[in-house]
Amino acid sequence: MNIIENKSFDLERALYGSKNLAVRNCRFDGPADGESAFKECENITVSKCFFNLRYPFWHDNGLKLSDSEMTELCRAALWYSNNVDISDTKLHGIKALRECENVRLKSCDIVSPEFGWSVNKAEMIDCTAESEYFMLRSKELYFDNVEFKGKYSFQYIENSIFENCTFDTKDAFWHSKNITVRNSTIKGEYLAWYSENVTLEHCKIIGTQPLCYCKGLRLIECEMENTDLAFERSEVQASVTTPIVSVKNPLEGCICAPSVGEIIFDIDEAKGKVCCCKKNKTARA
Secondary structure, eight states: EEEEEEEEESSTTTTTTTTEEEEEEEEEETTOOOOTTTTTOEEEEEEEEEESSSSOOESSSSEEEOEEEEEEOOOOOOOEEEEEEEOOOOSSSOEEESEEEEEEEEEEEOOOOOBBOOOOOOOOSEEEEEEEEETTTOOEEEEEOOOOEEESOOOOEEEEESSSOOOEESSSSTOOEEEEEEOOESSSSTTTOEEEEEEEEEEOSSSSSOOOOOOOEEEEEEESSSOOTTTTTTEEEEEEESEEEEEOOOEEEEEESSSSEEOOOHHHHHHHHEEEEEOOTTOOO
């Protein structure tokens, strides 16, 4: 493997088409303002580098990136690439990851609007992230110990698992399919509307109007806090360990909780059951 160390690059396509290359302690920055430094590369290892230019990694196969920094000016950093391993790196440019496959991120700090669109087979471990429209239309995700803050996350994703995570996010998991979330906290408004086959296991759910218009929804021993007008028009089986503020018009299934402040059935289609310790004349047993 060829090695490049302690250099600075600012020309267009500075290392275009490189193969079997290790790049260490280099800067991609300068007055020439060139983009696409590593386009069409294969088997590249990059460590302790600084990126302040656009589109550095496009159409790459086999990339290991570690201990590096991508600034706000390093936009659209990784697109159309496969077999990518990123660790201990700051990804702070907009649209940092898109249309990639087989991606692993560990101990990264992500501040990137529109991050992770249309990614297939991605693993994220011990990371923090701040974004809008995070992971849109991605498939086969596995997240463990990820702390996320932002809006409109995980929309239209499929076949994914999340464990030990904390999400502070609005409109999360809309239109998602075949999702499992375990031992996690999800705070925000309008959680998982229009989703299909979502399972929440030992999770804490915080915020108004969660889990509406869902099909195949399951809650297993979950906590709910400040959750009013929950489960509207959903097909749901739910075991909840804390009181629910209100439940509205579940279409099918059964919701079990210690108590429900208000149970609303005002449409004929709502055939779901609500079982709670505190009797309510509007409950359907």
